[in-house]
Amino acid sequence: MSKIRLLAKTKNGTTQIKALIKHPMRGTKEGDSTPADYLREIKCTHNDKVVISAIIGTGISKNPYFSFKFKGGSKGDKLTLIWTDNQGKTGSKDTKIR
Amino acid sequence: MQYPLFTTALSGLTLLIALSLQQPTNAAEMSLEVPLELEKPSYAAPWKRYSHSRWKRTDWKDFSNMRYERSLPIAKPHKFETPIRGNPENGKKLVNNRKRGGSCLACHIFPDASLPGNVGPDFSLIGLWGRSDERLFNYIYDPRKFNPYTVMPPWGKHKLFTKNEIKDIVSYLKTLTKASDFKTPEDNPANRPIPIETRDNLDPFENPGMFTMELGEELFTTSGPTGKSCQDCHSDENAFSTWAVTMPKFETRLNKIIGIEEFVTRHARATTGAEYLAQSEQNLGLATYLRYLANGQIIAVDDSDEKTQAAIKRGKDLTKRKIGQLNFACMDCHAMNTNKWIRGQYLVKPLGMYDHFPTYRTSRGEIWDIRKRFQWCNVSVRANELPPDAPEYGDIEIYLATFNNGRILSVPGIRH
Numbered sequence: 001m002s003k004i005r006l007l008a009k010t011k012n013g014t015t016q017i018k019a020l021i022k023h024p025m026r027g028t029k030e031g032d033s034t035p036a037d038y039l040r041e042i043k044c045t046h047n048d049k050v051v052i053s054a055i056i057g058t059g060i061s062k063n064p065y066f067s068f069k070f071k072g073g074s075k076g077d078k079l080t081l082i083w084t085d086n087q088g089k090t091g092s093k094d095t096k097i098r
Numbered sequence: 099m100q101y102p103l104f105t106t107a108l109s110g111l112t113l114l115i116a117l118s119l120q121q122p123t124n125a126a127e128m129s130l131e132v133p134l135e136l137e138k139p140s141y142a143a144p145w146k147r148y149s150h151s152r153w154k155r156t157d158w159k160d161f162s163n164m165r166y167e168r169s170l171p172i173a174k175p176h177k178f179e180t181p182i183r184g185n186p187e188n189g190k191k192l193v194n195n196r197k198r199g200g201s202c203l204a205c206h207i208f209p210d211a212s213l214p215g216n217v218g219p220d221f222s223l224i225g226l227w228g229r230s231d232e233r234l235f236n237y238i239y240d241p242r243k244f245n246p247y248t249v250m251p252p253w254g255k256h257k258l259f260t261k262n263e264i265k266d267i268v269s270y271l272k273t274l275t276k277a278s279d280f281k282t283p284e285d286n287p288a289n290r291p292i293p294i295e296t297r298d299n300l301d302p303f304e305n306p307g308m309f310t311m312e313l314g315e316e317l318f319t320t321s322g323p324t325g326k327s328c329q330d331c332h333s334d335e336n337a338f339s340t341w342a343v344t345m346p347k348f349e350t351r352l353n354k355i356i357g358i359e360e361f362v363t364r365h366a367r368a369t370t371g372a373e374y375l376a377q378s379e380q381n382l383g384l385a386t387y388l389r390y391l392a393n394g395q396i397i398a399v400d401d402s403d404e405k406t407q408a409a410i411k412r413g414k415d416l417t418k419r420k421i422g423q424l425n426f427a428c429m430d431c432h433a434m435n436t437n438k439w440i441r442g443q444y445l446v447k448p449l450g451m452y453d454h455f456p457t458y459r460t461s462r463g464e465i466w467d468i469r470k471r472f473q474w475c476n477v478s479v480r481a482n483e484l485p486p487d488a489p490e491y492g493d494i495e496i497y498l499a500t501f502n503n504g505r506i507l508s509v510p511g512i513r514h
Contacts, residue, residue, distance in 0.1 A: 024463075
């Protein structure tokens with residue numbers, strides 16, 4: 001089960017986003033038949049327009065934390081974080097800019 | 099007019115007697131009226147060691163653990179008529195080999211070592227110490243003959259190195275006759291900066307352990323198979339504002355110390371019917387949440403009754419027991435050698451070890467309760483661990499908890 005914690009705050013015309021995703025980020029290991037399960041891509045949209053998209057892999061820690069900024073954004077705007085994993089599953093969370 | 103006054107005093111006395119009769123156990127012990135399931139183990143039986151991550155699979159049944167003592171007798175010194183002629187190059191490799199119980203560098207400074215420890219003496223110039231080959235061999239084979247208080251493992255007697263390998267190590271030690279400098283300032287343990295945890299453990303973005311706490315909060319209001327939830331009985335908002343700082347406690351019916359984790363399992367079975375097995379996500383969730391509610395309170399475990407005091411004494415004795423293939427006691431590292439380094443790991447005092455559990459370990463990406471931490475310590479010194487609800491762990495937990503009385507609870511913690 002993946003969970004997302006998402007916070008977006010705007011100050012002086014810049015929006016700061018903090019995200020913590022609960023995810024095992026498991027790669028393959030010799031002698032271990034557990035299938036790999038890791039995030040492939042994270043994407044963030046502001047009013048349905050992509051502001052950041054990142055391709056990631058098994059080099060990223062378990063339960064990864066991401067923080068980034070973009071210019072623009074005002075209070076009350078819709079912000080969405082979307083992830084896709086290597087098995088094709090996706091998850092997302094909406095929030096409003098504070 | 100004196101008569102009614104006398105009745106009031108008398109009835110007050112009666113009330114007092116009645117109150118004291120209602121409580122058969124000491125306040126330091128768990129009340130007999132608390133519903134608990136008492137028959138089954140609180141973990142998935144039979145206990146199996148965790149198979150993931152770095153938990154070694156070896157069975158160390160030939161060595162002592164927290165349940166039984168099987169220490170091998172101290173070895174008789176070997177006699178050597180001629181100087182030992184081993185292979186110093188192989189000796190150097192063995193000294194650096196981390197797979198044989200952590201390498202000699204874990205405790206001793208050697209030339210060119212990266213991040214050596216400083217629990218034992220500096221060996222940079224041991225070749226000039228004038229020790230005979232025989233003495234060096236026997237000291238490595240089993241140092242207990244020479245120093246009964248040593249914390250060094252009996253490398254030969256406990257079969258971590260063969261006799262020929264120890265001969266190679268002796269030959270290598272004999273070559274160490276020239277002073278050498280550390281490659282970097284941090285390689286000198288005397289200069290290495292002491293690690294200090296500065297992360298805000300209660301920041302939900304900083305500590306993924308807060309996900310676990312939230313799961314517990316959710317489970318608290320979730321109905322179990324009997325149709326009841328925790329909240330149905332514990333509806334008072336402040337019901338748990340201090341409970342967690344009074345745990346663990348002596349449980350008369352189980353005749354052992356019961357910690358919050360085991361309590362959650364047994365109490366839920368007897369009330370909501372939910373099965374929250376030890377070390378499951380749900381169990382950790384509730385155990386973390388119930389402590390979270392008491393965050394900021396001073397740890398105040400009551401040790402006023404005999405049974406609790408006896409448990410604390412047993413726990414203290416267990417922390418002095420030499421266990422495992424490496425023959426370490428808790429106290430060897432955490433009392434006799436605190437503020438020293440084992441390679442890059444800094445040894446701390448038992449004070450402050452307890453108040454942040456369950457703790458999210460960033461090196462594992464998992465939240466660990468105190469019992470799992472004990473199990474990991476045991477496996478690290480190559481001793482078989484016990485199931486999480488073992489009475490021995492209860493004794494150690496209450497010893498540690500009362501030792502930490504007065505500290506402030508802050509859960510979930512975050513550590514490396």
